[in-house]
Every structure is written in structure tokens, then in C-alpha cells.
């Protein structure tokens with residue numbers, strides 16, 4: 430591979446302080462997918478939050494896009510070892526979506542169109558740490574990257590940021606998701622390199 | 629490989645089940661791709677070699693050709709290999725008759 434001057438494409442050099450152990454920096458945006466890409470039209474899209482006692486809060490596209498928006502710029506860390514710095518998103522903070530939800534739940538199981546699931550502690554969705562995003566890099570989020578909307582939880586490995594998000598199930602107990610039940614770590618902190626069970 | 633941004637033609641997204649032969653030979657003495665699997669979701673019976681394998685993922689995901697549900701998933705950790713077969717009712721292996 431030819432050596433390209435680091436400034437050639439106007440890209441900044443890798444900042445090792447931002448790179449978790451075992452990761453390398455990538456400049457493109459790899460598409461990972463465990464199945465066919467769901468094609469969900471914005472007008473058919475719906476997001477639900479359900480609680481442990483059966484209450485359901487729903488947003489269709491119009492209701493979702495009417496919520497206050499944030500524009501987080503975050504670093505992504507994929508468990509397949511690539512990291513991408515400075516990605517720019519637009520979406521709604523989970524603090525907004527969960528603000529009126531009464532729950533005693535400590536865990537969330539996130540369900541996606543297409544059947545994917547991932548679990549995480551509820552507290553990791555709160556306090557400005559997570560968003561439902563529908564725009565990336567100034568454009569509507571492409572289906573390959575999780576559009577119409579995906580979860581974004583950048584402080585955990587990217588498999589936790591479920592693409593094609595459909596429902597956030599708030600639970601009293603921790604139910605392992607698609608990858609967590611097949612060997613991947615229950616929590617997935619890239620800075621502690623929690624890739625697999627037992628890490 | 630990445631999927632083109634202008635769409636994801638099926639032929640780019642998955643391989644056939646023969647892609648499982650190498651990875652699974654680490655744990656099985658027989659070639660698993662010669663087995664017949666029965667999908668736990670729709671009941672379809674087909675050769676493992678005919679499953680649709682999505683490999684551009686944190687693990688290998690083999691899906692039923694009939695219903696797209698997951699039949700088999702495999703994760704290769706540093707010191708452990710996980711094999712999740714809950715999507716298969718059974719695997720049937722051809723054996724030499726006695």
C-alpha cells in the first residue's frame with residue numbers, strides 16, 4: 430500500500446489518545462450487517478418505548494422529527510477493530526424520549542426492524558450518552574447505516590448502536606441480545622476492551 | 629468488503645453456506661456443510677451449504693433461504709468459539725452405513 434502524506438486528504442493524523450486498545454483508525458464507514466438490510470419508509474416507521482408494566486410510548490416519523498434535535502459529533506468504535514473519529518449525526522437524545530416514561534427498569538433490550546436485538550443498562554442510555562439519530566453527515570441516514578433511524582451509543586462498541594431501531598424494551602432483568610447471547614460481552618466498553626464474554 | 633452505498637445487491641451481502649466449512653472445521657470432525665438443517669422458524673429443510681451466510685459482521689450469521697431467520701451463528705473469540713444453533717431444529721449428517 431502506498432504511503433500517503435497524512436495531510437494529503439486534509440485528514441488529521443491518528444490521535445492515539447482517542448484510540449481504544451486493539452483498534453485502528455479508518456476513514457471510510459464500513460457496513461456491517463448480520464442479515465438483509467430492512468427497507469423501512471419514513472411514513473411506515475415507528476418507534477416504541479415499552480415498560481415493565483406494559484405501558485407503551487410511540488412516535489411516528491412526524492412526532493419524532495418534531496422533537497428537539499441535537500447534533501452530536503462522536504467517535505465510533507466497532508468490535509471488528511475499526512474506529513472512526515468525528516462522525517456527525519443529528520437526532521433526539523434518549524433523555525427526551527425517556528423523559529416522561531415512568532419505570533423501575535434497570536435494563537433495556539433494543540429491538541430493530543429485521544429482528545436484531547442488543548441489551549444495555551438503562552443508565553447508559555441516559556445523561557446525554559445516547560441518541561436516536563436519523564441524519565448522518567448532513568443527509569438522511571442511508572438504510573445500510575441503519576436508516577430511517579438508529580440508536581447511537583458511542584461510548585460502547587458499535588454493535589450496541591442498533592441500526593433500524595424499532596422498540597426500546599425497558600426491563601427489570603438483563604436479557605442478552607443477538608450478539609451478547611452468542612459470545613460477545615454483555616456490556617462492551619471499548620476502553621476496557623470488553624469484546625467477548627469473560628473479557 | 630463494503631456494500632455499495634447505492635443499494636445492497638443480495639450477491640454482495642451474503643455467501644452460501646460453504647463459507648462455513650473452514651471456520652467450523654476448527655470444532656467439528658465432520659464437514660458440517662454436508663449436513664441437512666431444519667429451520668426452527670419455518671421448518672424448511674435444506675443443506676447447510678445452501679444457507680445464506682452474512683460474514684461482514686462481528687460473527688458469522690447463517691440464515692434460512694426460505695424465511696431469512698437465523699439458523700446458525702458463530703463467534704470466534706481469542707480463546708473461545710461460540711456456536712449458537714437455536715435456530716436449527718436439528719442437523720442431519722450423512723454417515724457411512726454399516
Ligand SMILES: [Zn+2]
Pocket residue numbers: 667668669670671672692693694695696697
Ligand atoms: Zn426458515
